[in-house]
Amino acid sequence: MIQIRGVRKSFRDLLVLKGISLAIEDHEIYGIVGQSGAGKSTLLRCINGLEPYDSGEILVDGALVDSQNKKSLRALQRRMGMIFQSFNLLERLDVYDNIALPMKFWGIKPRSPESRKKIEELIGLVGLEDKLHARPRELSGGQKQRVAIARALALDPQFLLCDEATSALDPEITKEILTLLQKINRELGITVVVVTHQMEVVKQICSRVAFLYHGSVLSEGRPEELFIRPKEPEIQAFLRDRSELLPATGVNIQIFFVGEEGSEQPVVTQMARELGRDFSICWAKLEDFRDKVFGSLVLNIEEGDREAVCNFLTQKNITWEVLE
Amino acid sequence: MGGVVSNSGMTAVILTALWQTLYMVFWSTLLSVIIGFIPAVILTLTAPDGLHPIRPVYELLSFLINVFRSFPFIILLVLVIPFTRFVVGKAIGTTASIVPLTLSAIPFIARVIETALRETDPGVIEAAKSFGASDWQILWRVYIKESVPRIVNGVVLLIISLVGYSAMAGTVGGGGIGDIAIRFGYQQYRTDYLVICSVILIIFVQLIQMIGNHLYKRLS
Numbered sequence: 001m002i003q004i005r006g007v008r009k010s011f012r013d014l015l016v017l018k019g020i021s022l023a024i025e026d027h028e029i030y031g032i033v034g035q036s037g038a039g040k041s042t043l044l045r046c047i048n049g050l051e052p053y054d055s056g057e058i059l060v061d062g063a064l065v066d067s068q069n070k071k072s073l074r075a076l077q078r079r080m081g082m083i084f085q086s087f088n089l090l091e092r093l094d095v096y097d098n099i100a101l102p103m104k105f106w107g108i109k110p111r112s113p114e115s116r117k118k119i120e121e122l123i124g125l126v127g128l129e130d131k132l133h134a135r136p137r138e139l140s141g142g143q144k145q146r147v148a149i150a151r152a153l154a155l156d157p158q159f160l161l162c163d164e165a166t167s168a169l170d171p172e173i174t175k176e177i178l179t180l181l182q183k184i185n186r187e188l189g190i191t192v193v194v195v196t197h198q199m200e201v202v203k204q205i206c207s208r209v210a211f212l213y214h215g216s217v218l219s220e221g222r223p224e225e226l227f228i229r230p231k232e233p234e235i236q237a238f239l240r241d242r243s244e245l246l247p248a249t250g251v252n253i254q255i256f257f258v259g260e261e262g263s264e265q266p267v268v269t270q271m272a273r274e275l276g277r278d279f280s281i282c283w284a285k286l287e288d289f290r291d292k293v294f295g296s297l298v299l300n301i302e303e304g305d306r307e308a309v310c311n312f313l314t315q316k317n318i319t320w321e322v323l324e
Numbered sequence: 325m326g327g328v329v330s331n332s333g334m335t336a337v338i339l340t341a342l343w344q345t346l347y348m349v350f351w352s353t354l355l356s357v358i359i360g361f362i363p364a365v366i367l368t369l370t371a372p373d374g375l376h377p378i379r380p381v382y383e384l385l386s387f388l389i390n391v392f393r394s395f396p397f398i399i400l401l402v403l404v405i406p407f408t409r410f411v412v413g414k415a416i417g418t419t420a421s422i423v424p425l426t427l428s429a430i431p432f433i434a435r436v437i438e439t440a441l442r443e444t445d446p447g448v449i450e451a452a453k454s455f456g457a458s459d460w461q462i463l464w465r466v467y468i469k470e471s472v473p474r475i476v477n478g479v480v481l482l483i484i485s486l487v488g489y490s491a492m493a494g495t496v497g498g499g500g501i502g503d504i505a506i507r508f509g510y511q512q513y514r515t516d517y518l519v520i521c522s523v524i525l526i527i528f529v530q531l532i533q534m535i536g537n538h539l540y541k542r543l544s
């Protein structure tokens with residue numbers, strides 16, 4: 001478990017973390033989300049001790065992450081594997097030796113039978129058996145990240161920290177990497193912490209997220225709670241505000257479908273028939289949150305129909321709101 | 325080694341000179357690379373983006389290197405005579421000329437190695453840190469390991485410029501191909517010497533560059 005309590009950090013005069021508190025439970029996939037500059041990567045680097053923090057505390061299973069105490073910090077770092085946006089593989093080492101690198105730092109002989117077995121297992125886990133002796137420059141971005149993941153697992157860590165790990169990859173490859181992270185989380189029981197600005201990462205794998213805004217946790221919870229009907233204007237902005245695309249006349253009503261039952265109910269056509277009124281659908285979206293479907297759509301109706309429509313929706317137990 | 329020489333004497337003269345050049349260049353390269361590595365590593369570690377930024381150390385060392393690099397070699401040659409005498413026991417001769425050659429090469433190669441080391445991808449260093457690597461491990465397993473091809477390139481550059489400087493070392497009795505070219509070819513109007521010496525130097529430099537390029541490719 002990683003506990004973060006009131007962590008503050010500044011670079012010169014700029015306060016980048018303004019008292020962050022959150023708790024990451026064992027075996028979950030926790031997302032730290034926000035725009036660039038929100039402080040999420042800095043927070044991750046503080047967790048791993050790559051960056052010292054000014055005040056507050058970060059505890060990993062009760063042990064303090066303290067960059068002053070090199071020895072205890074190294075021991076903690078051994079338990080936290082890390083992957084990066086730019087993969088950060090050593091160009092002059094082949095895949096095998098890249099994966100073995102952390103072992104070398106810990107005095108584990110990379111060519112011993114046990115190490116060999118371990119590395120072969122890892123390369124199998126990330127699905128690159130045929131690339132064992134390739135150099136990083138011969139690999140695609142997705143393959144490089146797979147090698148980096150294998151390397152991060154070489155010391156059997158408890159945690160896997162991912163710093164914008166899929167930001168440099170195209171959507172298809174991103175999906176594959178996320179699936180791999182999920183597999184690692186499930187099969188090896190490793191707690192995964194992802195820092196990202198990509199909604200698809202959050203939606204596909206995160207069980208819980210913290211939304212960071214200008215160095216503070218604006219909101220924390222399950223991704224569907226945070227992102228389906230965001231109250232906070234900052235989160236709305238993060239999801240890119242679409243209200244400007246809606247018609248300026250009439251009334252815009254957003255309807256939410258939660259879970260699969262909701263999306264199967266033919267609300268819109270029912271309403272049209274029962275009320276005998278016309279309206280246009282201006283915007284609709286279905287979203288997957290870890291295989292669960294959430295949807296919303298925006299209807300534009302005449303001002304005069306407002307009451308009838310609102311009553312109908314309330315009667316049918318539909319979640320809705322008027323977009324002003 | 326002065327005076328007019330016959331044709332068979334010419335071969336001997338040139339072979340001796342070639343040997344002297346190789347001898348001077350080899351030892352001054354080896355010594356300067358070994359000695360120059362130390363300030364290069366200190367610069368890399370104490371640089372603003374290094375593992376242990378210490379501004380005063382970095383700036384002072386950097387300043388000293390610049391001072392030594394800006395010394396014209398011919399001046400250095402004369403200035404270090406007392407030091408040469410102290411180290412070698414004499415101030416004149418092929419072995420003695422290794423001292424000023426090495427001294428002039430140290431700041432050069434130190435800069436070259438520093439640049440090579442600092443070109444290491446900071447992300448890779450960060451990754452190593454994240455796995456709990458010690459500074460010493462990062463220095464050897466990441467900085468130096470990743471920089472080998474670039475360092476080889478720098479050493480090739482050093483060897484080639486040392487070939488040129490070794491010609492000037494002839495002025496303190498260093499001998500060598502360049503010295504023969506000047507004393508026989510230029511001062512005694514022996515065009516044949518001049519041509520042969522030049523051709524040898526051209527081949528030598530080409531060879532070093534070729535080997536260097538090949539090594540760079542193989543290593544990177």
